[in-house]
Amino acid sequence: MKIILSHDVDHISVWEHRKDMLIPKHIMRSAIEFSLNFITFSEVVKRLNDIIKNKWNNLDELIKYDKANDIPSTFFFGVRNGMLLTYPLSDVNYWATKVFREGLNAGVHGISFDDLTEIRKEYNSFAEITKKNKIGIRMHYLRSNKKTLANLAEAGYQFDSSLPILRAPFKISNLWEFPLHIMDGNILSRNGHWQDQTLEQAKIHTEKIISKGLKLDLKYLTILFHDRYFSDSFITWKKWYMWTIEYLQLNRFEFISFDDAVLELEKVHS
Numbered sequence: 001m002k003i004i005l006s007h008d009v010d011h012i013s014v015w016e017h018r019k020d021m022l023i024p025k026h027i028m029r030s031a032i033e034f035s036l037n038f039i040t041f042s043e044v045v046k047r048l049n050d051i052i053k054n055k056w057n058n059l060d061e062l063i064k065y066d067k068a069n070d071i072p073s074t075f076f077f078g079v080r081n082g083m084l085l086t087y088p089l090s091d092v093n094y095w096a097t098k099v100f101r102e103g104l105n106a107g108v109h110g111i112s113f114d115d116l117t118e119i120r121k122e123y124n125s126f127a128e129i130t131k132k133n134k135i136g137i138r139m140h141y142l143r144s145n146k147k148t149l150a151n152l153a154e155a156g157y158q159f160d161s162s163l164p165i166l167r168a169p170f171k172i173s174n175l176w177e178f179p180l181h182i183m184d185g186n187i188l189s190r191n192g193h194w195q196d197q198t199l200e201q202a203k204i205h206t207e208k209i210i211s212k213g214l215k216l217d218l219k220y221l222t223i224l225f226h227d228r229y230f231s232d233s234f235i236t237w238k239k240w241y242m243w244t245i246e247y248l249q250l251n252r253f254e255f256i257s258f259d260d261a262v263l264e265l266e267k268v269h270s
């Protein structure tokens with residue numbers, strides 16, 4: 001079983017959210033997590049400092065960490081605004097270019113999941129920025145309906161990784177679907193609103209999914225970690241990510257990119 005790591009980039013800066021309710025929501029969430037003893041006072045202070053310093057992405061830090069650990073990860077960037085993703089295309093241009101320059105991979109963090117014309121527009125924006133013709137996608141909030149995968153294939157995507165089910169990759173016309181197996185949010189915030197798990201609980205849950213994957217004889221296991229949480233302001237999340245990488249390395253799992261996994265699958269398929 002090989003491991004595919006990816007990062008959804010939901011926010012680049014704090015100030016891009018000055019017109020929505022995310023900042024007060026974020027402060028509320030921190031207050032709840034602190035009152036329930038899931039985060040320390042020092043994390044609360046660090047989070048308030050992040051707001052003052054306008055620091056909500058940890059892309060440089062994560063690129064550096066993944067490279068140092070030989071992880072060919074993929075960063076998914078939104079090329080359209082929606083569902084509290086509000087950064088401009090110029091940011092995608094800067095960061096996706098940087099990710100490729102550093103030898104890692106980038107794809108689209110999709111907003112439209114139900115309209116082929118809009119799906120095509122997002123594809124074209126990303127293709128124009130990156131000059132790539134083999135593009136992958138993960139939907140923001142993993143949104144999909146019965147037609148999403150067929151529409152993504154129609155738009156020209158080579159892979160998607162949005163379906164949260166524990167099963168092997170499968171093909172829909174020319175598109176490979178890599179179901180999503182391990183997600184930071186599901187591991188550390190099982191209620192979907194705030195952190196409600198300790199690091200120890202998170203480790204046990206993660207080990208369980210990995211061993212289920214082995215039992216099912218999956219050739220690839222996919223893991224999502226948001227760059228937003230690679231920070232001492234979210235110390236349990238950051239420690240969970242680093243522990244997961246260390247655990248996988250100790251158990252001699254190999255890391256692979258989506259692109260190389262597609263090549264392997266095509267070889268077997270042909």
Ligand SMILES: [Zn+2]
Nearest residue numbers: 008010140141
């Ligand atoms: Zn997202």
